[in-house]
Amino acid sequence: MKCNCELKGYLSYLVLWIISKKNMTGAEISKELEKRRGTKPSPGTIYPVLKELKDKGLITCDGNKAYSLTYKGKTELKQSCSFFCKMFYDIKDMFDCCK
Amino acid sequence: MKCNCELKGYLSYLVLWIISKKNMTGAEISKELEKRRGTKPSPGTIYPVLKELKDKGLITCDGNKAYSLTYKGKTELKQSCSFFCKMFYDIKDMFDCCK
DNA sequence: ATAGTTATATTGGATAACCAATATAAAAAT
């Protein structure tokens, strides 16, 4: 446990979430992550994640390299959201906490 | 990346958050985590986390083994909350997603 | 077409996160 802020492990979940809102290329996803995290993920971070999600059949990639969720990916994301929201059911208080 | 649902990395953050609401013993913290995650963390998970947080000066332990945040811990938690909330600024949509 | 730039992808490795197994200590019950 190096730094709580890093929240290791959220990344692939977040990538699914980001793609669910809009089909995006790797570069676009990286930019979106930069907005959220403050730092852009290294290519060695983002592309292996995309590859794994693809290998697991959760996302597909069209001719323009834009990634989108498969049906399986949508299902998986719903489950993850469900888990996430249960885990952080009191996140509203967290928003208040840092104000 | 085994399973997004595991959200590896959230644990120490969550422990800080839980303690911030109420001073608790290791056993109580475990129960609270079980409520959120579905499974109780193994002793080999929770106690090393508590030890590390203690070693980092973020929590202290009173005579009854109840853990509480130090000033440093409160500061750290605020930062983590801030980061977390920026990362998941659109978490409201996630709540909708799994309904 | 060629050079320069940007995007995509792979590899290898470091380390953080976690758990199972075990040990010890404390509390409760008989």
Add this chain to the structure above:
DNA sequence: ATTTTTATATTGGTTATCCAATATAACTAT
């Protein structure tokens, strides 16, 4: 007091997560 149960703690090791470095491919501009 002794047994049983529960809580706390440690150790050792596995795996996931992530990044730096590098390579390749695909655009853009001249």
